[in-house]
Every structure is written in C-alpha cells, then in structure tokens.
Amino acid sequence: MKKILIVALLMLGTYSCKAQQIIAVEDFNDYQKELPDGAYIKDVNNVLGKYVGVWKGVHNSISYEFRIKKYTENNTSLKYKEDTLIMRYKIVDSSGNVIEDTTGLSDSNKLVVKGSYVAKSGGYVLYYQGRESDCGQKGNIYISAYGSNLSKLQLFLIVENDTLGDNCGNGDTKQIIPIDDNITFVKQ
Numbered sequence: 755m756k757k758i759l760i761v762a763l764l765m766l767g768t769y770s771c772k773a774q775q776i777i778a779v780e781d782f783n784d785y786q787k788e789l790p791d792g793a794y795i796k797d798v799n800n801v802l803g804k805y806v807g808v809w810k811g812v813h814n815s816i817s818y819e820f821r822i823k824k825y826t827e828n829n830t831s832l833k834y835k836e837d838t839l840i841m842r843y844k845i846v847d848s849s850g851n852v853i854e855d856t857t858g859l860s861d862s863n864k865l866v867v868k869g870s871y872v873a874k875s876g877g878y879v880l881y882y883q884g885r886e887s888d889c890g891q892k893g894n895i896y897i898s899a900y901g902s903n904l905s906k907l908q909l910f911l912i913v914e915n916d917t918l919g920d921n922c923g924n925g926d927t928k929q930i931i932p933i934d935d936n937i938t939f940v941k942q
Contacts, residue, residue: 774792775790775794776793776796777794777795778799779801779802779837779872780799782871783871789832789834791834792834793834793835794834794835794836795836795838796837797824801872802824802838802839802869803824805839805897806823806824806839807941809822809907809939809941810939810942811940816847818844818939819845819857820841820843820939821842821844822841823839824839825838826838838868838869839878840861842867843856844857845930854885864887865883867880867881867882869881870894875898877896877897877898878898880895880897882894882895884927884930884931888922889921889927890914890922890927890929891928891930892913893911893912893913894911894912895912895931896912904941906938906940907938907940907941908938909931910935911933913933
C-alpha cells in the first residue's frame with residue numbers, strides 16, 4: 755500500500771509541475787506570440803557577453819561613455835524571465851559640460867536604456883527614452899560589436915516617429931544619442 759501511495763504522489767507531482775522552458779535569447783523573436791508561461795529567455799550561448807563593459811568614443815566634439823551590463827528581468831505580468839542588456843550613458847560636450855548622465859540611476863528608471871532583442875544581423879536592439887521622450891527623444895538603439903577581440907562597437911539610434919506632445923513646440927527635441935551609423939566606440 756505504501757508503494758502505491760508513493761508512486762501515486764510521484765506521478766501527481768510530475769504531472770502537476772510545469773517544467774520551465776528555456777529559450778535562447780537569439781531565438782526569442784520566434785516565440786513572442788506563443789511564449790509559454792514560465793519561460794526563461796536565457797543567454798545560454800553568451801551572445802550578450804560581448805557587449806558587457808564600458809565603451810567610449812567621440813563624435814562631433816561630444817564624448818560618449820556607454821556602460822552596458824547583463825540583467826535578468828522577471829516579467830511578472832507576462833509570466834516569463836529574460837536575460838537582457840541595460841545601458842547607462844554619460845554624454846559630455848567639448849567644454850566639459852555634462853549633457854546627460856544616467857550612470858547613477860536605478861535599473862528601473864525610464865532613462866536607463868532597456869534591451870529588447872538580438873537582431874537577425876547578429877547585433878542587439880535596445881529601447882531608449884530620453885528626458886524629452888514625449889517630444890521625439892526616443893527610439894531603438896542598435897549596437898554591434900566587431901574588430902579584434904570584439905573591442906569596437908558600432909552604435910546608432912533610429913528615432914521612433916510618434917505624435918509629438920502638446921508642449922513640444924514646432925518640432926522634435928534634439929537627439930543626444932548619435933543617429934549616425936559610422937561612429938566607433940572602443941571597449942575600455
């Protein structure tokens with residue numbers, strides 16, 4: 755009788771537990787519409803690792819520093835967990851005036867750039883919102899590591915074209931993230 759009870763409990767436990775499905779971050783886009791509850795979008799192949807670190811560069815006399823780290827987000831509303839990147843930045847003009855500095859902000863602050871997905875090209879896409887996001891200071895940042903030891907980074911912004919807020923005047927706010935795709939940043 756004891757053996758039957760133990761076998762029954764084991765079988766019940768096996769059927770009632772849902773196994774966590776692990777999905778590689780590079781395959782995430784294939785699952786977005788049918789993502790199973792409890793899934794873990796995991797960086798099993800260390801695809802995100804090449805971006806982690808501090809990257810610096812100068813463009814049009816403006817110094818940029820991007821700090822990228824890997825982050826695991828628990829998306830409780832959509833019932834999955836995801837390895838992603840987050841990016842903080844410091845932008846300084848040629849006179850040493852700080853244009854923007856998000857390096858001290860919490861991970862949940864809207865100004866901290868949030869990772870989205872691995873692009874088909876092998877690069878990575880992050881979602882950006884600046885202080886003036888209602889006036890067009892937002893969009894997707896594309897990054898791609900290259901060069902010997904993946905020590906160089908190409909980064910550019912594709913601005914999101916939305917309806918501008920009522921307080922925006924005659925046009926979009928000036929972008930502070932580079933829009934050009936020819937800027938090279940070097941890993942520190």
